[in-house]
Amino acid sequence: LRRTARTALDQALPWLSLAAGLVLWEAVGRSRVFSFVPSLGEVLAAFWSMVQTGKLDALGATLQALAIGYGLSVVLGIATGVAMARSRLIKYVLDPYINAFMTIPSSALIPVYLVLFGLGAETRVMVVFMHAYFVVVVNTIAGAQTTPADLLEMARAFGAGEAALVRKVVVPSALPLVLTGLRLGFGRAVRGIINGETILASVGIGQLLIRYGRTFQMDYLYGVVLTIVLLAVVGTTTIGIIERRTTRWQHA
Amino acid sequence: VLLLLWEYAGRTGERLLIPSFTDTVGALARLTVSGELPLALVVSNQSLVLGFVATLLIGIPLGLLLGRFPLVDRLMSVYLDISLVVPMVALMPIAIVALGIGLLARVVIVMLFALPGLVINVRTGVRGVDPRLPEMARAFGAREWDVWWKVVLPAALPALMAGLRFAASRAVVGMIIVELTLIAVGVGSIIQMGRGQFAADIVFATTLVVAVEGMLIVSLAERLEHVVTPRARRATEPA
Numbered sequence: 001l002r003r004t005a006r007t008a009l010d011q012a013l014p015w016l017s018l019a020a021g022l023v024l025w026e027a028v029g030r031s032r033v034f035s036f037v038p039s040l041g042e043v044l045a046a047f048w049s050m051v052q053t054g055k056l057d058a059l060g061a062t063l064q065a066l067a068i069g070y071g072l073s074v075v076l077g078i079a080t081g082v083a084m085a086r087s088r089l090i091k092y093v094l095d096p097y098i099n100a101f102m103t104i105p106s107s108a109l110i111p112v113y114l115v116l117f118g119l120g121a122e123t124r125v126m127v128v129f130m131h132a133y134f135v136v137v138v139n140t141i142a143g144a145q146t147t148p149a150d151l152l153e154m155a156r157a158f159g160a161g162e163a164a165l166v167r168k169v170v171v172p173s174a175l176p177l178v179l180t181g182l183r184l185g186f187g188r189a190v191r192g193i194i195n196g197e198t199i200l201a202s203v204g205i206g207q208l209l210i211r212y213g214r215t216f217q218m219d220y221l222y223g224v225v226l227t228i229v230l231l232a233v234v235g236t237t238t239i240g241i242i243e244r245r246t247t248r249w250q251h252a
Numbered sequence: 253v254l255l256l257l258w259e260y261a262g263r264t265g266e267r268l269l270i271p272s273f274t275d276t277v278g279a280l281a282r283l284t285v286s287g288e289l290p291l292a293l294v295v296s297n298q299s300l301v302l303g304f305v306a307t308l309l310i311g312i313p314l315g316l317l318l319g320r321f322p323l324v325d326r327l328m329s330v331y332l333d334i335s336l337v338v339p340m341v342a343l344m345p346i347a348i349v350a351l352g353i354g355l356l357a358r359v360v361i362v363m364l365f366a367l368p369g370l371v372i373n374v375r376t377g378v379r380g381v382d383p384r385l386p387e388m389a390r391a392f393g394a395r396e397w398d399v400w401w402k403v404v405l406p407a408a409l410p411a412l413m414a415g416l417r418f419a420a421s422r423a424v425v426g427m428i429i430v431e432l433t434l435i436a437v438g439v440g441s442i443i444q445m446g447r448g449q450f451a452a453d454i455v456f457a458t459t460l461v462v463a464v465e466g467m468l469i470v471s472l473a474e475r476l477e478h479v480v481t482p483r484a485r486r487a488t489e490p491a
Binding site for chain 2: 018
């Protein structure tokens with residue numbers, strides 16, 4: 001009994017800690033010691049009023065660019081990764097670029113996309129894509145290379161062509177690492193869209209962030225930050241759950 | 253190949269949008285000779301260096317603490333998880349309202365970007381240390397300090413170094429983003445100015461410098477990693 005009580009406590013601790021953090025926040029906010037810390041209640045009120053007045057509709061534009069950019073980087077990233085793992089020529093040609101873009105800070109390139117594509121949706125999609133794509137590629141390559149050689153040989157002996165080989169042998173065995181890539185990629189994609197919109201400062205949730213920051217509307221600013229936190233946490237958690245579900249055999 | 257393609261696109265396409273490679277190099281030379289770019293680099297890197305040092309001073313002890321005491325870890329890990337997935341850009345305006353637009357704000361922002369990755373890696377490293385090693389050391393009469401300094405830290409070193417590399421690249425991102433958005437100084441201000449004047453060659457040239465600096469710093473960290481821990485497996489990013 002003591003043991004079950006202990007594990008229950010262990011599991012409750014993070015939540016208790018979170019609750020304690022929120023109470024502390026409320027207390028500091030109410031005390032008005034720091035002008036830049038509004039109370040939790042004020043922030044929630046601001047958040048709700050943004051929902052009601054449609055200010056948060058800006059989120060729609062953000063999510064759209066995020067979805068398109070992330071979707072593209074997933075599809076193209078997996079395709080590129082598999083191609084690079086299967087063909088030595090493609091790997092030699094693309095490797096230097098992939099490595100370079102993995103090390104260059106992706107956000108530093110945002111002004112260049114701005115000059116190239118203007119203030120429209122293309123820029124934001126491009127920013128998201130460039131943030132997420134390379135992690136997906138690198139993880140897919142790593143995953144595809146772990147395909148056991150005897151499996152490939154066996155499939156070939158039974159008459160599988162390259163297409164069937166990739167679809168039925170390479171992709172399934174690469175799946176765990178591919179999914180890790182997708183999760184890391186999602187984190188980067190969210191960072192990308194927020195970075196991009198903050199630098200553009202004219203659309204989506206990034207615009208709200210900059211505007212409320214410049215006008216010192218702290219309760220609204222925290223409301224926007226809260227929205228971003230929720231978006232990132234919910235998205236990453238969801239992908240984490242998918243990852244655990246689809247690769248359960250690996251953890252068993 | 254990419255450089256040739258770039259030159260071709262720049263020469264044939266709309267000059268306004270895509271400067272050719274030679275234009276870019278020209279702009280780079282002009283900015284360097286006028287002293288504008290070197291000066292801006294110095295200003296930008298102040299926040300990078302100070303922020304990174306602060307990250308090390310806070311991140312390594314914090315990571316050790318979390319790895320050593322499960323209770324502290326359980327209490328803190330919610331916040332750590334959140335800080336790892338949330339884009340730090342969102343916190344920048346708050347930092348600026350709190351600290352103003354001076355060097356301090358930039359240093360803190362660089363730290364915000366770099367810290368979570370380092371803390372998580374150090375924690376993972378400490379946790380991965382074979383528990384029999386500290387035990388054995390204690391059995392042979394090692395004091396707590398010696399156990400930390402001679403057993404735990406060396407064993408956690410590969411993860412720590414990977415965290416360092418990751419933190420370095422995040423620090424560069426923090427440095428440039430704050431300059432591009434809220435505090436227009438240093439390299440960021442040159443890029444913004446170029447954007448305002450539709451001087452694409454200036455934007456390209458300055459971005460190139462930042463990108464190269466980022467690559468240099470990361471490869472330097474990588475080199476250091478190989479020297480310090482020659483045989484360890486490398487991670488790309490804290491998972």
